[in-house]
């Protein structure tokens with residue numbers, strides 16, 4: 162068994178992976194570019210919110226099996242889990258973090274080592290970017306080095322369960338790389354390890370989130386059309402889904418987070434002449450917040466002194482993550498357009514730099530226009546009579 166693993170990038174993916182491996186007997190060197198991340202982990206603490214991760218990190222660090230640092234070191238296995246954001250303008254994939262991480266490990270990579278890219282990457286990155294960098298910059302070139310893309314598909318909030326339980330795809334730059342990657346994941350994953358080539362693994366990961374995005378776009382478009390007809394879209398979807406082969410997803414105020422709203426662009430950027438449906442779905446989802454804003458503007462215009470309450474800022478239910486959140490974008494636009502006094506409630510955070518947080522009770526007492534933007538459990542018990550005399554824009558179909 163390979164004993165030393167160097168994990169580059171200690172965020173939502175890298176830290177759970179590094180600490181889990183540390184508790185499974187691997188000696189793990191965690192590498193991150195941010196000093197506060199390194200210091201926090203070396204104290205046995207965490208800088209991100211994920212259930213039970215604190216216990217795992219504490220255990221891995223205190224056993225001596227996990228140590229964080231800012232420079233990679235020699236290892237048997239290297240795992241790259243750095244961000245792959247969109248570059249603007251033009252929604253182009255930015256693989257510069259993957260390039261930098263590959264360059265940083267290159268001087269330490271030896272024949273027989275395994276290099277795994279867990280970051281979500283455009284098709285062709287493993288063979289077209291990672292392999293050439295290692296060929297040029299690894300101590301002995303890339304000969305005898307096994308290189309594979311092994312995408313992550315964990316759900317925030319369930320990362321530690323899914324890290325072990327999910328099926329994994331491993332796609333190498335050659336057959337030996339695929340076998341080496343499969344052997345490594347099989348040492349700690351309970352799910353099935355599925356072997357393919359690097360490009361197929363890259364495309365499969367991108368297609369998973371694109372599937373979600375396109376289907377959410379259908380739900381969002383249907384919800385707008387239902388509104389024109391005065392139909393409750395949630396009731397309509399529940400009825401349509403009683404068809405044995407239909408499963409329409411739930412509409413919302415838009416699509417956020419750093420995966421579903423990002424990954425389809427990786428496909429579209431490489432195939433603009435072919436990715437018609439994918440690009441259109443992205444636009445449908447990106448335009449949904451504007452539709453919600455039209456509803457809020459129209460409702461606010463009915464009151465002399467509008468007090469507008471926004472329920473939720475997170476990008477999805479029951480998380481504290483505001484990254485790329487459509488709810489946050491809507492609250493900002495209500496503020497920037499000066500539509501009225503703004504009250505914002507987000508029960509999963511204690512403070513926010515941009516907004517003073519109000520309680521749910523404050524909003525129910527004072528607001529005459531209420532936009533329900535996130536289906537947090539904390540809002541799920543709300544009843545229609547609590548909104549009597551107020552304008553309610555329920556983007557999640559929570560209030561019955």
Ligand SMILES: NC(=O)c1ccc[n+]([C@@H]2O[C@H](COP(=O)([O-])OP(=O)(O)OC[C@H]3O[C@@H](n4cnc5c(N)ncnc54)[C@H](O)[C@@H]3O)[C@@H](O)[C@H]2O)c1
Nearest residue numbers: 170171172173174193194242243244245261262280281313
């Ligand atoms: N978060 C998820 O739920 C999820 C799920 C599946 C796939 N992914 C993919 O995994 C990758 C990582 O995502 P994440 O959410 O963990 O990101 P993150 O932003 O939480 O963490 C990335 C970490 O990498 C560090 N970093 C950046 N460049 C570095 C470098 N050159 N050397 C060392 N450290 C560096 C950053 O400081 C940061 O701590 C992305 O490609 C993402 O699309 C994420």
